[in-house]
Amino acid sequence: MSARAEIAKQDSGISVGSLSRLRRDPKSFLKLILLGFALVGLPLIIALINSAFSIDRLADQSRKAVYQAAQIAHSSRALADEIAAMERAVRQAHILSDTSLLEGYFRAHNKFESMSASLSELSLHDEQKQLLSHLQTSEASIFKKVSAVKQSPEKLRDLIGNFVLLRDSARTFSWVGYTLIEREVDEMQDMAGYARFTVGWQLLALIPFAILLAFFFSVRIARPIRQIDEAIRNMGQGELFKAISVEGPQDLVYFGERLDWMRRRLLKLEEQKTRFLQHVSHELKTPLTAMREGADLLAEGVAGKLTEEQQRIARILHSNSIQLQRRIEDLLSYSALQAEKAALVKQEANLTKILDAVLQDQNLIIMSKGLRIDLSCPELVIDCDEQKIKVIIDNLLSNAVKFSPPGGCIRIWTSKTAGMVQLDIVDAGLGVDEADREKVFEPFYQGRRILDSHVRGTGLGLSIAREYALAHGGNIELIPKIGAGAHFRLTIPVCDLEGPL
Structure with missing residues (x-):
């Protein structure tokens, strides 16, 4: 099989094998870069999403706490106002001995029940629930007593003192509500501090991790490029005996195989050039030796005595033939060096x-x-x-x-x-x-x-x-x-x- 056919067969084998690997494992340099960016950015994206969720939960809880605190504060003031309205109506009915004035009491009572029922539906703490239940029980007891003596204004006097205890219970309920709101605010501040702490530690942990990932992918990306650069530099310096191997994404591996194919082709051309120089040098050396010896014989007068001008021309021919022989010997020496290191x-x-x-x-x-x-x-x-x-x-x-x-x-x-x-x-x-x-x-x-x-x-x-x-x-x-x-x-x-x- 000829050298040309052998090279063609090797080239065909490289191409088929490389394309088969590309179909089997379609990795690429672009995919490696995109994967590197994705994996480097993923930890930071996760940290940002987690922080966003933490902030969203904190904001939602804060909104609910503020809404409930506003509801409790408003209802506490309303309950105190209705208690005052009920007490005022009872006092007026007693002093004026006019039972029709108790209509204001009953209206205030109905509002009190409605507001207390609304408060019961809120997410109250156990202490608030107990105080609200006691407040409702006390107000219901006063309501029964007022209903029992509503036709006897003079008996209302004994009930006026009960409103003092009811007002105290309402104030206690309001105070406990504000205390619990302050506690809620403190808890939210603690949650915010914990969220900041968590986010800070996540960043401290994830940033080095992202840097390590970036370094890893930089090495993975730079290594095949360095190998290709070294291969091209070696070929440029004439070092064609060193095989080229590129590791990394499949398309760069394929590119390295094509570079190695080019290296072998250049090596084959270099060998052909060396053989050509050897053949040409040997072909030129034989007639040049005859020319030099002939010029030497002429200069020595073997073929007959020469004039001074003819001797000068013969010496020039002899001198230049020696120079040409040296150039040919240089070509032969160079060919020997290229073929193998001379012993x-x-x-x-x-x-x-x-x-x-x-x-x-x-x-x-x-x-x-x-x-x-x-x-x-x-x-x-x-x-x-x-x-x-x-x-x-x-x-x-x-x-x-x-x-x-x-x-x-x-x-x-x-x-x-x-x-x-x-x-x-x-x-x-x-x-x-x-x-x-x-x-x-x-x-x-x-x-x-x-x-x-x-x-x-x-x-x-x-x-x-x-x-x-x-x-x-x-x-x-x-x-x-x-x-x-x-x-x-x-x-x-x-x-x-x-x-x-």
Whole structure:
């Protein structure tokens, strides 16, 4: 089965499986947000509803208590007025010896009975009920006596004293009513205080709970977003071997699966690009070797003596063929790095000899540009892969030669500190633009300051050099420098800390 068919099959499987899960479990990011808002707001809504019910009950009870207190107060005053009216009617009938004046008494009696009956229907306390019953009994007793002697005005005198006791009973009933109203008011105040206390504690308990719920859902919502952001950042940085997994709502999980599909497609394209570079580089290397050897034979006069102008052209052909070969070797090295980390064959090597060999290889172009090399390199023996260290130094020196103006000076020095060896190369060019400092080690990046040249670089030299340095446990840095020129520093350990690979 071809790679294209395999990818298509995997894509189809992902799509069918994801859609099946979506139908089975239709969770979504929007539903998660709505659920979070609902659960965070629910405790507060419950507290508000409970508070509303408490306030409503308190208001209803207050309204009933006020209405009953008003009824009792009004009826108590009315009873006292009717008792006074009955007493006045009896006194007048006795003094004037006119029994017809007792009609006022009987009218007051009827009103008294009606009001006392109305009071009995109210929700009175036991003490009030007892006093009202005693008041009704006393008034009924006086009524019987008055009815018995209504034809004898002179006998009414003995009954007048009974109204004094009846008035006292009415005043006691009224006083007890006001006392109970005050007690009712105190109870309502206590209820209001308890309601405030309850609402306060509910808020104190529910607000932290709501905050915890909000924090929980924030984490639940933010986690898949962070995972997606990390996946996109890794793909942007070229880290395509790390699988993408997103946890959370089903639609975001599906989105993560599509990102992983994109990652695998990019990885496949990267592999195809690497194979293409390998094939093209190998195809170009064979004819270029023949061209270089032919130019070398011409320059040496093997095919016949050349004029000075012809020798100059042959040297130019030879020099440019060497530069092209280096570019092709850069492509091959980059392809090897992309395919897998190249194995290091470490052994003891003299850094000074490696540097001298690189300078000798580039001597022709150095001389053609009239460059001066300020070299300070004591004898240093390091444990390394000599061939790859040579590639690192060759790329750094080629970069310095390329950007240095004719007649310029390239400074090179080495030093040893704390088990590490440092190689510094400073050219006399325009330096690295501020906007390029973060990208100079990226593959195929050539920066803003590109010189006119018959042979353009591939933008791989620094990238390959840094990969080889990292493989040795070291690094290459672009050192900030005031003034002209770029300053690169290679740092590698003196000894192999991991053993042979």
